[in-house]
Every structure is written in C-alpha cells, then in structure tokens.
Amino acid sequence: MATMKREVNKGAWTAEEDRKLAEVIAIHGPKKWKTIAVKAGLSRCGKSCRLRWMNYLRPNIKRGNISDQEEDLILRLHKLLGNRWSLIAGRLPGRTDNEIKNYWNSHLSKKIKQKSENKQIGVSTKEKTIEKRRVVEEETTSGEKISKEENKSSTGDDEEEEESSNKCINFNVDEFFDFSNEDPLNLEWINRFLET
DNA sequence: AACGCGTCCAACCGCTGTCCA
DNA sequence: ATGGACAGCGGTTGGACGCGT
Structure with missing residues (x-):
C-alpha cells in the first residue's frame, strides 16, 4: 500500500x-478546519489549527x-459545574477553556486542597453540620430556586458534595448561567448558594 | 557554573456529540 | 436508519523556564 501520507507537523x-x-x-472564517x-x-491537522486559533490567535483573547x-x-463556577471548562470559560470573557483548566490545575486545585485541609483541622464535623443546617434554613425561607440543590447536597463531606452537585445538574445550564443582564462579578445569590 | 527539581502552559490525544449525505 | 466526517471537550503530556542547592 503506497499511501502518500502527508507528514503532519x-x-x-x-x-x-x-x-x-x-x-x-x-x-x-473559523470553520472546516481541515480545509x-x-x-x-500548513502541515497541520485541522484539530491543531482549531486549537491554535481558539486558544491563541482568536481576537479579544486575554492572556x-x-x-x-x-x-x-x-x-x-467550578464548585457548581465541576470540570466543565468550556462552560466556565464561556462566563469569563476573553478567557479560554484551556487557560482556565491550566490555571485550575496549577493554582486553584492546590488552594482548594490547602483550604480543605485547614477546614478539617479547624472545624469539627458537628460544627459543620450545624452551620450547613443554618444556611439551608435561611435559603428555604428566602425561597431561592437553588435551595433544592443545596438540600440534596447538605450531607456528607466536601468531596461528596462536589460530586453530587456535578451529577444533579438537571436544568439548562446555559439559561441558568445567563448573566447577560447582571454584573457577573456581583452575583450575591451565587455567593449565598456556594457559601456552605 | 551546573545540576536537579518543581511549576507552568501550549499542544496533543482520545473520546463523544452533531451534522449531513 | 446509518455511517462517516467534523467539531468540541476534558485529560494528559512534554518542553521551557525559574529557583534552590
């Protein structure tokens, strides 16, 4: 078989x-990457071209x-969505999923780890439970739509919570996170939702 | 100066979803 | 209905770089 395979850079x-x-x-235009x-x-595959464009050459990229x-x-957002980097990146203008993923892996995952270690040392399980119950009660009375999700995940340790919150996203995430009419950096309800 | 080690980030890989003939 | 092509995503890798010894 003498297939003239073009060498890919x-x-x-x-x-x-x-x-x-x-x-x-x-x-x-940015479509039909193979073409x-x-x-x-270029001796590149379409995939590679797409990645280069999306992560580096695209206009309005913040670096x-x-x-x-x-x-x-x-x-x-990560606490809410898990490793859905493209979704998270979609809420950060000018940031790419790759950048956020890298940033998470190199900076934030460590921070989280440290934080949870400190938490385990500083706060007893009983205290945690009491505090969470208090938050849930507060949100139930304020009638926030998200309180149901909160109740579901109000037991167990941090890791389980995170996992369960990832699994039970049974709503339209794009609609849910349509912040177009809000200041994305001033979302009090998210703050309250996540402060557990 | 040079070596080892850890960190960061660009790019690749493999998989899944979507579209279209 | 189906299968191939393409797009998009998340996980992983490897090289460049910085820092400590």
Missing part, C-alpha cells in the same frame, strides 16, 4: 504558521493575569 507553532492560519481564517489547514499550506475577581468566579 506537530509541536510548537511558529510565527509564520500563525500568520498563514490567521490569513486563511480572515478570508474563509483551512490545506488552504494555509495571563487572572484577576482576583476572575479567580473567585472560577472557583464558584
């Missing part, structure tokens, strides 16, 4: 490759320096 992108890719996308790779004359507010939002 892998690894870091060069400035020249970036330029070619951006040029072709400017003409044809884009061919048109740009580095994740602010405290952004970090806080990531933490809260």
